Amino acid sequence: MVDPAARRAFVACSRDNAVAAVDLDRCAVVWRAEVGREPIPVVLDPPTRRLFTADARSDTVTVLDADTGGRVAQLRVGSYPAGLGHDVARRRVFTGDTASGTVTAVDADSLEVVGTVRAQLGAGSVAVDAGTGRAYCVNFMSASLTVFDSGTLRPLGRIPVHDGPCKAVLAPDGRTLYVTESLPGTVARVALPGGRVVGRSPAERAPVGLHASDDGRWLYVCNRGAGTVGVHDARTGGEQHRITVGNGPGDCAVDPATGRLLVSNAGSGTLTVVDRPWMPGGRPAAAHPAEGRPLPGFSLPDAFTGRVRTSREWAEKKYVIDFFASW
Structure with missing residues (x-):
């Protein structure tokens, strides 16, 4: 979960029963808070600056102050809550209760359980x-x-x-719902509002987490069984390339300010930060016009002797040019 305004990311540390807040600019943990047992997802409610975690093995939702990590409340929900959803407009936070096959609705302001929805066995991620x-x-x-x-x-x-749907994510235009199907290793595209599956694209082993870019161009698919993130073209459904991350990547999100992809790796207890994830290997989308062409000649005064040196002196040799900024 990324909070671009506060320049923070919030990570559920399932094996440590904690949530960590990470400074996005310094890539450093700024606070860590204990929650219930095995927190899986995290959602942020911007109006109240509250974090909600679904604590699967405690059958609870823990509410934290997003700025300090202080505990605000802990609520009893259904059995083994393994997924969350959030409706900011209607002031609701939802838990998908896996073992009880229900969805519990929590009022984001009063922090009270306001009702349940009968789902099916294995209820989890909720997209709104x-x-x-x-x-x-x-x-x-x-x-x-x-x-x-x-x-x-x-x-x-x-x-x-x-089989094995793990996460559902809406396209920015609201016309498509993407679903990771972990057992066959596919990502389904569901047309809305009709709810018909209109296509699937293969993913690597056990795709679980999923994030759609704000421009609707890319899908980032966390392949938990392979330690990779697949970058899929949201329009065609095809995988473009894969990014090697940590062990057991569970979910991911994009920092809209920098475009960096943040991947939480449950198996290695790490957060992978990927610059320009939509580009294979981080290379520019288009080559610079000078790429692959002979180096143009140039001359510069030597900083120590004042002697003018030219590029011809190093012709047919390997050399390093250090462009140093004195400020």
């Missing part, structure tokens, strides 16, 4: 379309998505998908 008020909960063990109204909590239907 703020424009329509429709919410989509993945059901890992039931190979489906439960659709419900995020305001009234009224069930609206069910969308079948392939």
